[in-house]
Amino acid sequence: MTELRDLTHITCVPEQRSRRDKALQQQVRSFLPELDQLERLLAEAPPQFSANVIGHSCVAEHRLPLYQVKVGNAAPESPVLLLVGGVHGLERIGSRVVMEWLRTLSKRLQWDQHLSALLDRVQLVAIPLLNPGGMLLNQRGNPAGVDLMRNAPIAAQDPSTFMLGGQRLSPYLPWYMGKPGQPMEPENIALQAVIDELLTNRPFSLSLDCHSGFGWQDQLWFPYAYRRRPMRKLDSVFALKLLWEQAYPHHNYVIEPQSRHYLTHGDLWDYFYKRHNRRGAGNYIPLTLEMGSWRWIRKRPRQLLKLEGLFNPLVPHRLQRVLRSHLTLFNFLLEATAQHENWLPHGSHAQTLRQAAIRHWYPYETEF
Numbered sequence: 001m002t003e004l005r006d007l008t009h010i011t012c013v014p015e016q017r018s019r020r021d022k023a024l025q026q027q028v029r030s031f032l033p034e035l036d037q038l039e040r041l042l043a044e045a046p047p048q049f050s051a052n053v054i055g056h057s058c059v060a061e062h063r064l065p066l067y068q069v070k071v072g073n074a075a076p077e078s079p080v081l082l083l084v085g086g087v088h089g090l091e092r093i094g095s096r097v098v099m100e101w102l103r104t105l106s107k108r109l110q111w112d113q114h115l116s117a118l119l120d121r122v123q124l125v126a127i128p129l130l131n132p133g134g135m136l137l138n139q140r141g142n143p144a145g146v147d148l149m150r151n152a153p154i155a156a157q158d159p160s161t162f163m164l165g166g167q168r169l170s171p172y173l174p175w176y177m178g179k180p181g182q183p184m185e186p187e188n189i190a191l192q193a194v195i196d197e198l199l200t201n202r203p204f205s206l207s208l209d210c211h212s213g214f215g216w217q218d219q220l221w222f223p224y225a226y227r228r229r230p231m232r233k234l235d236s237v238f239a240l241k242l243l244w245e246q247a248y249p250h251h252n253y254v255i256e257p258q259s260r261h262y263l264t265h266g267d268l269w270d271y272f273y274k275r276h277n278r279r280g281a282g283n284y285i286p287l288t289l290e291m292g293s294w295r296w297i298r299k300r301p302r303q304l305l306k307l308e309g310l311f312n313p314l315v316p317h318r319l320q321r322v323l324r325s326h327l328t329l330f331n332f333l334l335e336a337t338a339q340h341e342n343w344l345p346h347g348s349h350a351q352t353l354r355q356a357a358i359r360h361w362y363p364y365e366t367e368f
């Protein structure tokens with residue numbers, strides 16, 4: 001890993017074809033097993049799956065592909081569920097849970113007509129590894145040291161948490177936002193292009209970005225992170241929460257606005273959500289899954305000796321538990337997205353739900 005860090009000043013060269021380069025590429029990939037797992041999964045997937053490369057992450061002379069996986073109905077009138085993982089290079093478990101579900105779907109599609117029928121009504125798009133360069137380097141930010149979740153052009157309206165809320169001091173410190181006035185990093189530009197192309201003017205779209213590293217419990221966060229006041233479509237999020245809790249009353253997720261925990265500059269999903277609404281591009285709910293990694297550390301404090309131990313379950317049986325524990329949620333989100341007409345609130349029902357949501361999540365706020 002150290003040798004790779006030392007090479008990061010070298011420009012990414014597009015074509016590397018010599019035998020030595022291929023060997024080096026293999027060596028590099030041994031630090032990034034998630035990429036091989038994803039490519040193997042795609043190679044074995046049924047014909048309903050398609051994949052393409054939406055960009056690259058460069059580490060020294062190595063170009064690492066950003067894969068987009070699609071399955072389901074691609075018609076413009078279909079709703080879309082977008083799953084993202086690996087935004088933070090240290091949070092490998094986020095990529096693993098997304099790939100685990102893709103693997104489940106690819107195997108089930110070979111015999112499950114119910115699933116095929118469901119996917120006729122919805123499109124699933126997944127970007128399991130948004131920051132392969134950061135993952136290869138075993139660091140939170142991308143190869144330039146930028147924290148992709150602090151890199152969007154949106155500033156916190158209230159005082160943000162020192163450092164954690166985003167900083168411009170140094171790419172060698174965590175939560176680096178990038179240089180002021182620069183465009184977003186290539187990984188985020190690629191993600192924005194996917195959102196613009198696939199989520200625009202759909203009847204409904206929902207995204208889930210999978211992270212780990214904060215809290216004792218698994219949490220589902222929704223905007224905003226840049227301000228404490230509620231988001232525009234709060235009624236839709238509350239309706240989804242009720243739907244989930246009525247169907248799965250013993251679930252373990254805490255569903256809250258991110259601003260309940262901390263405010264940040266540059267939050268990617270705040271930015272995409274506001275941009276989507278500004279363009280009048282349809283009903284969209286962005287969610288972030290924050291897997292509570294502190295309990296993994298409490299059960300095995302030795303994990304603190306390794307940087308990745310702060311963010312990932314390292315004991316095999318715990319890893320297996322995490323990989324299987326989110327499948328119900330992912331299946332639910334796919335069903336809920338496909339059948340959004342049956343639960344999305346409208347008119348006075350939406351207003352009632354919004355008021356209930358404000359009492360529930362913003363008890364000290366007056367209506368805005």
Ligand SMILES: [Zn+2]
Pocket residue numbers: 087088091211212213
């Ligand atoms: Zn994260």
